[in-house]
Amino acid sequence: xxxxxxxxxxxxxxxxxxxxxxxxxxxxxxxxxxxxxxxxxxxxxxxxxxxxxxxxxxxxxxxxxxxxxxxxxxxxxxxxxxxxxxxxxxxxxxxxxxxxxxxxxxxxxxxxxxxxxxxxxxxxxxxxxxxxxxxxxxxxxxxxxxxxxxxxxxxxxxxxxxxxxxxxxxxxxxxxxxxxxxxxxxxxxxx
Amino acid sequence: xxxxxxxxxxxxxxxxxxxxxxxxxxxxxxxxxxxxxxxxxxxxxxxxxxxxxxxxxxxxxxxxxxxxxxxxxxxxxxxxxxxxxxxxxxxxxxxxxxxxxxxxxxxxxxxxxxxxxxxxxxxxxxxxxxxxxxxxxxxxxxxxxxxxxxxxxxxxxxxxxxxxxxxxxxxxx
Numbered sequence: 001x002x003x004x005x006x007x008x009x010x011x012x013x014x015x016x017x018x019x020x021x022x023x024x025x026x027x028x029x030x031x032x033x034x035x036x037x038x039x040x041x042x043x044x045x046x047x048x049x050x051x052x053x054x055x056x057x058x059x060x061x062x063x064x065x066x067x068x069x070x071x072x073x074x075x076x077x078x079x080x081x082x083x084x085x086x087x088x089x090x091x092x093x094x095x096x097x098x099x100x101x102x103x104x105x106x107x108x109x110x111x112x113x114x115x116x117x118x119x120x121x122x123x124x125x126x127x128x129x130x131x132x133x134x135x136x137x138x139x140x141x142x143x144x145x146x147x148x149x150x151x152x153x154x155x156x157x158x159x160x161x162x163x164x165x166x167x168x169x170x171x172x173x174x175x176x177x178x179x180x181x182x183x184x185x186x187x188x189x190x191x
Numbered sequence: 192x193x194x195x196x197x198x199x200x201x202x203x204x205x206x207x208x209x210x211x212x213x214x215x216x217x218x219x220x221x222x223x224x225x226x227x228x229x230x231x232x233x234x235x236x237x238x239x240x241x242x243x244x245x246x247x248x249x250x251x252x253x254x255x256x257x258x259x260x261x262x263x264x265x266x267x268x269x270x271x272x273x274x275x276x277x278x279x280x281x282x283x284x285x286x287x288x289x290x291x292x293x294x295x296x297x298x299x300x301x302x303x304x305x306x307x308x309x310x311x312x313x314x315x316x317x318x319x320x321x322x323x324x325x326x327x328x329x330x331x332x333x334x335x336x337x338x339x340x341x342x343x344x345x346x347x348x349x350x351x352x353x354x355x356x357x358x359x360x361x362x363x364x
Contacts, residue, residue: 004223011261015270017221022274023281024214025226025327030282032208033201037294037308041363044356052349053204054211055331061212062335066219081224083333085340089321090329094344097318097325098351102359104311105294107326108319109228111312112272113279118291121308128312129229133236135313136320137253144252147321157337168337180205 003075026113028058035113037105037121044102046190049183060176067169087150104128199286215335222267225332228275229319230268238263253320296364307362318348 006013032054033039042048069075104125114122158168237254248254257263283289295304319325333341
């Protein structure tokens, strides 16, 4: 049997899985302390690099899991949805998102955690985010050409570099270990 | 609210991160897709606009996507996000961390903090709409699947936040 275990046909089962996955997602973010804007924002002032540590270790664990499960034939990679690449809107959108993040102090996911645990600033980030989505959706048809620019479909670093999947995975692991070592060294130095 | 209890310290970031990675892997294995957050707000916005002005919603490249198939209200990410709220609440309740508060530095007025929170949210929404995802959908999920766009978004968003941080220091100290 090969994963994904729940097909497109079974909406009910996939929505139950959605709640279960969300439970784990929210639980992990709250445990890490990322529902706190002050802790999260410490990343950008070099006080507390928890954001980088949490994100990079999560990314690495999931990446390794996907790689090995597909290597052993347990996960069908063709059935896993890879977010599509649109270079220019993702470049510009990333800049805008990062600017909003350092002002808001929370990203949409962590703002949900903040709001659910009683932080009113988290509620206001979410209200702004929803209002912004309504506005962006209504204005986006005027920027349709830009929105579709730099389209490359499901494009991976392996295809970009011409390196085998396993080599890219190994390179990300090395990068993560170097980043963790650098973060620990930096935090010790600051204290 | 258990305001009397001393809140427990947060978990080790590597441990919490590894746990988050297992949750993300479980999403890939169960349903063949990763985590997300902004999509739930995009679909909610799509549903609201479609209810008021259906032709405006259908003309939007962002909203039209959510009006297909099962419609905006049964969007997978809406249910996932409901889980996020519940999971975060359970975790905080177990650790004695549920507390009504506006997190802000002492020098920043409560109203200012809330206004900046709202404004930052608006800017993030514009960015996430263009990028087709946020920290969870692009950076984390796309990152784990080695998507070029996911890594581009991750690097650019972090670089922008780090670069802008010195200019908005007053918001946080």
